[in-house]
Amino acid sequence: MIKHNFSAGPSVLPKSVMKQASEAVLNFDDGLSILEISHRSKSFVEVMDKARSLALELLGLEGKGYKALFLQGGASTQFLMVALNLLEKRAGYLNSGTWADKAIKEARIYDDIYEVASSKSANYNYIPKGYEIPEDYDYFHCTSNNTIFGTQMKNFPKSPVPMVCDMSSDIFTRQIDYSQFDLIYAGAQKNMGPAGTTLVVVKEDILGKVSRKIPSMMDYKLHISKGSMFNTPPVFAVYVSMLTMQWLKDLGGIKAIEKENEKKSSLIYSEIDLNPLFKGFAAKEDRSNVNATFTLENENLKETFETMLVEAGISNVNGHRSVGGYRASMYNALTLDSVKALVEVMSELESKA
Amino acid sequence: MIKHNFSAGPSVLPKSVMKQASEAVLNFDDGLSILEISHRSKSFVEVMDKARSLALELLGLEGKGYKALFLQGGASTQFLMVALNLLEKRAGYLNSGTWADKAIKEARIYDDIYEVASSKSANYNYIPKGYEIPEDYDYFHCTSNNTIFGTQMKNFPKSPVPMVCDMSSDIFTRQIDYSQFDLIYAGAQKNMGPAGTTLVVVKEDILGKVSRKIPSMMDYKLHISKGSMFNTPPVFAVYVSMLTMQWLKDLGGIKAIEKENEKKSSLIYSEIDLNPLFKGFAAKEDRSNVNATFTLENENLKETFETMLVEAGISNVNGHRSVGGYRASMYNALTLDSVKALVEVMSELESKA
DSSP: OOEEEEOOOSSSOOHHHHHHHHHHHOOOOTBBOTTTOTTTTTHHHHHHHHHHHHHHHHHHTTTTTEEEEEEHHHHHHHHHHHHHHHOHHHEEEOOOSSSHHHHHHHTTTSEEEEEEEEEEGGGSOOOOOOOOOTTOOOOOOEEEETTTTTOOOSSOOSSOOOOOEEEEETTSSSSGGGGGEEEEEEEETTTTTTTOOOEEEEEEEGGSSOOSSGGGGGOOHHHTTTTTTOOOOOHHHHHHHHHHHHHHHHHHHHHHHHHHHHHHHHHHHHHHHHHHHHHEOHHHHHEEESSEEEEEOOGGGGHHHHHHHHHEEEOOBOOOOOSEEEEEETTSSSSSSHHHHHHHHHHHHHOOO | OOOOOOOOOOOOOOOOHHHHHHHHHHBBBBOOOOTTTOTTTTHHHHHHHHHHHHHHHHHHHHTEEEEEEESSSSHHHHHHHHHHHHOEEEEEEEEHHHHHHEEEEEETTTTTEEEEOOOOOGOOOOOOOOOOTTOOSEEEEEEEEEEETTOOOOOOOOOOOOOOOOOTTTTSSOOOGGOOSSSEEEEETTSSSSTTOEEEEEEEGSSSOOOOOOGGOOOOOHHHHTOOOOSSOHHHHHHHHHHHHHHHHTTTTHHHHHHHHHHHHHHHHHHHHOOEEEEOOOOOOGEEEEEEEEEEOGGHHHHHHHHHHHHTTOOOOOOTTOSSEEEOOOOTTTHHHHHHHHHHHHHHHHOOO
C-alpha cells in the first residue's frame, strides 16, 4: 500500500533521495560508508561545499554577501545564537506562535526583548500586522511559518534594522525575495533533509558588532571562517540535505516546487471550505501553504474518519495538542497524490455522514 | 578488496550496523523510513529510550543516580555546557592535549579556570601526573584519551570535587570504574555511532547548583526532564548509536571488547618497538590503546611505505599535523585483521629496507 506521510517534521523526503542515502550508508566512496569517512576527506569536503553553495543558489543569494552554514542543535539553538551574535541592547520580535515565543524567552536571558506585536491571546490563529519596528533596535526577528497553528507570513515588513527569520517550516517552498533578510535559519527536517542539521544563511556584514565574548560553538563568524567545519559536522544529515537540495534544483528550483505546493494547498483548503464537516483553524488570509490546520465539527464522526485515514494509508495528520483537530503538513517532498488521497477521504466522509 | 579504515573519527562501524542502518533508511517502521518518522512516534521514542538505557548498562551505571542524554554539537559544545552548568567560581582542568586546551579556553569565558597540570610544553607526548585538586574547586575536568597524540590516562585521580571527563575517543573501549566520574561526555563518531550526536552521562545530584540562568539548549536538567527530547533530536545518529551499543552488548559488552582492543594495541606497539624503521611518539606508560602514533625514521622510505599501504587497502593512517608521522586509530569496530594487515606492511617494509 502507498503510504501518505503528513508528518509535521521530521517528514517525508523524496524517494530518490532515500534510495541514494541508503546506498551511501553501504558504499559512499571507494567502498567506504558515508558513516565512516573522515569529515576532512576530499569527498566529504565536496559534499559540504556543494550543500552550502546549493542553499545560496536555490535562495537566489549567490554573490550578495551571504554565507551558508550547516550547524547542529536545531532552531532552538539558533534562538540562542541569534541573541549572542546580534543582541547588544534591545531587539524586537514578532510573537506569532509557540516557536516565536520560545525564541523570545531565550533571547531575554541576554538583554531587552520587545514584542512588536503578538497574536498569543487568540491562540495564534492569525499573523499580527501593522506594527512598527523602531530604528534603534539591534534586529527584528520573525517566524515565516507557524507549523503548529498553520499560519504563514505572506508579506514581510520593511525593517530599518537587520531582519532575522526562522524559516524552519517553509524554507525552499515559495518564491520570495530572500535578500530582504539578513539572517535566515531553518532546521533541516521539514523541507531540506533529516533531523540533525540546521541551515543558517547570514549576511556577513551584520556580524562582529556585539561587545560580548561569544563561545566558539555559538559564533557565526568562527563557523564561517572554518567553512562550517569548526568541529565534526553531522556528516550524514548534511549529505542527505545536499541530495535533497540537488533534487529540488533538478526539478526546477523553488519556482517549480512553488507551483506544486500551491496546487496541494488549494486542493486541501477548497475541501476544508466546501465540506461542511470541517472547519479551518487559521485566519483565511494567513493560511499556511505547508501546514493546513482544521477541525472536524462533528465529534461523533472522529472514529470513522480516523479509521478511513488508516485504511487509505494516511498517517500523521493529528493536530498539535495546543490546537487539536487535524494538521496536514505538505512539505516539498509530499506529493499532490498524497493530498488527493486525504481530500478523497474527507469527501467520502461527507457522503457517508 | 577488503578495506582497512583507520580513520581517527568519524570512523569504521560494525558491518552489521551499517547494513541495518542502510535498510532503515528505506523502511524502518511500517514502510516509513527512519528519516521521515516523527521523533514523537512510538517507534522512535523506543529507540531513544533504548539508547539511553544501553549507555548506562554498558558503563555499569544503572541505578546509581546517572542519566544519559543524546545531544547535538559534539564535544566542543560540551566544553561550553559543562562550564555553564557547573562553574560557579573556579574549576581545575588537566591540560593533556589539544582538546583539553580547547575545553579550558571555552570555560574561561565564564570564570576562573586553573590548569592543575599540563604537558603542553612537551607537545603533549605524556599524561601529567602527581597534581593536587583543591577542595574548593567546583569541578575537575580531564580527557581520558588524547586522539591526536595517542596518550591515554591509565589511572584517574581521587578527586575531592565532581570529576568531569571527556571520553570522546575511548568510551566503551575498556573496563574502568565509570562511577568515579560525575559527568562523562563523548562525541559518537569514534566508538558509538556516526557523527551528529554526543552522549552525556551525568549524575543528577551535581546539577542545579550554579546561580546563572542557563539557556534552554545548554541546560542538562531541562534535557533530562524532557527525556533527551527537548527539541527534535538527531534521529538517525541516535538510531545508529543504539544499534552500535546493542552490537557491543551482544558481543559481551566492554569486558569482551577490551580483550580485542588489547590484542590490537599489543600487536601494533610490538611492531613499533621491534621494527627499527618506526618510533612511537607517546611516552610508553601513557600509550593509548585506541590511537597509536608513530613516525617513520627514514624519510626516504615514505613513498614506498605509503604506496604499500594503499595496495593493502589501508586508509587514513596519516598523523595529525601537530604530531606528523602516522596514527592508527583502532576503535571498537576496527577488526584485529585490519591491525594485522597494517603490521604486515610495516614488517614487509623492514624486510625491503
